[in-house]
Each structure stands twice: as C-alpha cells, then as structure tokens.
Amino acid sequence: MLVKTILNSIERFKSFVFDTVHWETVKGVHSIIVSIRARANSRPECSQCGQKAPVYDTQRARSYEYVPLWGYKVFFRYAPRRVSCPVHGVRVERVPWAEGKEQMTTTYRTFLAGWAKRLSWLETAQVFRTSWDTVYRAVCFAVEYGLAHRDVNGVTGIGIDEIQVFVGHKYLTLVYQIDHHARRLLWCGPERSAKTLLRFFRKWGDERSAELKFISSDMWAPYLTVVHKKASQAIHILDRFHIMKKFGEAIDKIRRAEVKELKAKGQETVLEKTRWILLKNKENLTDKQTVRLKTLLDMNLKVAKAYLLRQDFLQFWEFTDPECAGRFLDEWVTRTLKTNLEPMKDVARMLRRHRELILNWFVPEPKISNGCVEGFNLKAKLTLRKAFGFRNINHIQVALYHTLGNLPTPPLTHRFCG
Numbered sequence: 001m002l003v004k005t006i007l008n009s010i011e012r013f014k015s016f017v018f019d020t021v022h023w024e025t026v027k028g029v030h031s032i033i034v035s036i037r038a039r040a041n042s043r044p045e046c047s048q049c050g051q052k053a054p055v056y057d058t059q060r061a062r063s064y065e066y067v068p069l070w071g072y073k074v075f076f077r078y079a080p081r082r083v084s085c086p087v088h089g090v091r092v093e094r095v096p097w098a099e100g101k102e103q104m105t106t107t108y109r110t111f112l113a114g115w116a117k118r119l120s121w122l123e124t125a126q127v128f129r130t131s132w133d134t135v136y137r138a139v140c141f142a143v144e145y146g147l148a149h150r151d152v153n154g155v156t157g158i159g160i161d162e163i164q165v166f167v168g169h170k171y172l173t174l175v176y177q178i179d180h181h182a183r184r185l186l187w188c189g190p191e192r193s194a195k196t197l198l199r200f201f202r203k204w205g206d207e208r209s210a211e212l213k214f215i216s217s218d219m220w221a222p223y224l225t226v227v228h229k230k231a232s233q234a235i236h237i238l239d240r241f242h243i244m245k246k247f248g249e250a251i252d253k254i255r256r257a258e259v260k261e262l263k264a265k266g267q268e269t270v271l272e273k274t275r276w277i278l279l280k281n282k283e284n285l286t287d288k289q290t291v292r293l294k295t296l297l298d299m300n301l302k303v304a305k306a307y308l309l310r311q312d313f314l315q316f317w318e319f320t321d322p323e324c325a326g327r328f329l330d331e332w333v334t335r336t337l338k339t340n341l342e343p344m345k346d347v348a349r350m351l352r353r354h355r356e357l358i359l360n361w362f363v364p365e366p367k368i369s370n371g372c373v374e375g376f377n378l379k380a381k382l383t384l385r386k387a388f389g390f391r392n393i394n395h396i397q398v399a400l401y402h403t404l405g406n407l408p409t410p411p412l413t414h415r416f417c418g
C-alpha cells in the first residue's frame with residue numbers, strides 16, 4: 001500500500017517494519033492506523049540500558065500518535081515486548097519512535113513544536129485538531145531536548161533583562177547571549193531579585209562566568225551587586241535601551257501631571273493622545289505628528305522641556321571618545337538639575353550615580369550591539385502576547401526558551417514542512 005511506501009521513505013526503523021494500514025475510529029475520530037511489528041529474529045532492547053536481551057513476554061498493543069495525514073489522525077500501533085535484562089530485570093523494550101510511556105511519537109512532538117514556534121500554541125492545537133495541552137507537552141519535550149543538547153561554550157557577552165508577566169508585579173529575569181556571532185536566550189527564572197541572578201550564575205558555573213568579557217544590564221540594584229560579585233572581570237555596561245526607558249517613564253510622569261494641571265485650567269485637549277509623539281524619536285514621527293509636536297513645543301509646556309532634554313541627550317550615544325562623552329554627560333546632568341522637572345532630575349541623578357558603568361558603553365571592544373537586548377525584549381513581549389492559555393510561569397519559561405533560545409531540535413529524517 002502507498003502509505004507504507006511513503007512511511008518507509010520518511011521513517012526507517014532498523015529492527016521494525018510497517019505491517020498493515022487500516023481505518024479505525026479512535027475516540028470518535030476517523031483515523032489511519034499503521035501497525036508495526038518487530039522483524040523476525042530481532043532481539044528487543046532494554047528501555048533502561050539499551051542492551052539487547054531475551055523476550056520475556058509481549059504486552060497489549062499501544063497507540064502512538066504520528067503526524068496527521070490529509071487532516072486525518074495517524075497512529076502507529078505496536079505491541080511492545082518485555083525483555084528480561086540481566087541488569088535491570090523485566091523491562092518494557094525500547095522503541096525508536098517514542099520515549100517511555102509517551103503516547104506521541106517523537107516525530108509528531110517535534111513536528112508540533114516546530115509549528116508552535118510559528119503559531120500560538122492555541123492556533124497550533126486548532127490547526128492540527130489536538131489539545132492545547134498536547135502542544136504544550138510537545139514544546140516541553142523540544143525545549144528539554146534543546147537545553148540538553150545545546151552548546152554553551154564560548155559565551156563572552158551576556159545581557160540581563162527583565163519582563164513583567166501576568167498582571168501585578170510578577171517578573172521574569174532573562175539572560176541572553178549577546179555575542180556578535182550568537183544571540184539567544186540562555187536562561188530565565190522567576191522574580192528579579194539578587195537570588196534570581198545568583199541562580200543563573202550558579203547554573204552557569206564559575207569557569208564559564210570567568211570567561212565573560214562583557215555584561216549588559218539595566219541599573220536595577222540587585223543585578224548590579226550580583227554582576228559585580230560573580231563576574232567582576234567583565235566590563236559591565238548599562239545599556240542604552242534601559243537608560244532611554246527611564247527617560248520615557250520620566251516624560252510620561254510629567255505629561256500626566258501636566259494633563260491634570262491643564263484640566264484644572266480647562267485646557268485639557270492639547271496633551272491628549274500625545275504620549276507616543278513624546279516618546280518616539282523625532283525621526284520616526286509622521287508629518288502630522290511633527291506638526292503637533294511643534295505646537296506642543298511652542299506652548300512652552302513642562303513636558304516639552306523634558307522632551308527637549310531627552311532629545312538632546314540622544315547625542316550622548318553618538319560619541320566615540322569616552323572622555324568627551326563623560327563631559328557631555330556631566331554638562332547635561334548639571335543643566336537638568338537646574339530645571340524644575342523633578343522626574344527628569346531623578347534621571348539626571350541616576351545617570352550621575354552610574355556614570356562609570358554608563359561610560360563603559362564607549363569601551364571600544366567589545367562593543368555590544370545597540371538593538372540587541374531591546375530586540376529580545378520586544379520578542380519576549382510578543383511571545384507573552386501570543387500566550388493564550390499560559391496559566392503559570394512555567395508555561396511562559398518554556399515558551400521563551402522555545403522561541404528565543406535558538407535551541408537545537410531533535411534530528412528528523414524527513415522535513416514535513418519548509
């Protein structure tokens with residue numbers, strides 16, 4: 001039968017053969033059943049140690065779900081033998097298409113996990129008429145495999161970031177590799193405390209930590225302490241993305257306060273819907289937004305002053321000489337501290353406090369890429385947005401490793417899709 005021919009070209013098992021193919025209704029669903037039998041005279045392998053051993057008995061047939069065909073579910077059916085292993089006693093035999101008691105074939109799990117990278121888990125479940133839980137388990141398998149088989153040697157640069165998960169203040173700390181040759185999520189763990197980051201370093205090990213040449217993070221105090229303690233040899237950089245985020249937060253604070261003030265005077269409309277105009281870089285504004293921005297600036301509002309200070313500070317990143325950059329920074333701080341813009345003054349104080357680490361940005365080599373941590377941050381948030389059905393932090397961690405970890409996948413002998 002043709003299905004058998006196709007299967008033989010996709011999957012070949014040394015000691016087993018595809019036997020018959022027939023229709024059957026499984027849990028109310030029309031399905032294709034492919035029965036498998038062991039080759040005559042083949043000796044089963046102990047599932048514990050993989051050694052060949054004599055047959056003890058044969059169990060009832062089990063079904064193992066395979067990649068669906070033309071919208072029909074496909075199951076392998078096989079009656080596993082038990083072996084009498086000289087070391088492990090009576091054990092179920094090892095089969096090459098599935099692991100242990102798993103009801104899904106390894107190929108199907110890898111297939112689903114592959115799709116779950118492109119679609120949300122819910123969409124993957126809908127497209128392949130399976131459950132969310134099945135997709136989740138497939139992704140777990142892919143992530144476990146990937147983490148066990150990835151190569152983490154030669155990492156010299158890491159970026160530390162955090163994202164808020166769920167409503168309220170639940171955080172995940174994320175550690176990325178940000179080397180020029182490889183960028184990926186290395187680790188993630190709940191909370192954003194010193195303990196969290198210590199857990200990463202413990203896992204990473206002293207030897208690998210000593211190989212780190214540069215570390216980028218935001219100015220979150222627990223991170224600073226731990227980095228200093230665990231990898232003091234690395235150049236610690238406060239990255240541009242996190243610093244500019246503080247500016248954005250300050251401008252937003254000033255804007256909100258000013259909206260209130262203007263409302264009290266009956267002039268509330270001018271600042272409405274300006275949040276994004278004020279937070280975007282000037283060159284990214286549309287023509288219409290540029291006109292509105294000009295109107296705002298002409299009105300001499302507090303928020304306009306804050307905006308101009310931020311705009312001015314952007315030059316800082318263009319310097320190449322750390323000394324010049326340092327002078328610019330000091331001058332900017334002094335100027336800002338003379339204003340009456342409290343949130344901006346907080347930013348200025350923060351910059352002064354972390355002056356040394358901020359200036360590490362200009363250490364010529366190794367220079368980290370501007371958008372790297374920011375890009376990962378956006379991708380992580382996108383993953384969370386696609387997360388219909390994530391009920392706990394475990395789901396989220398698995399999803400992040402899956403989408404951002406650039407993990408190796410189990411080898412398949414056939415490409416089911418591009």
Ligand SMILES: [Zn+2]
Nearest residue numbers: 046049085088
């Ligand atoms: Zn054994």
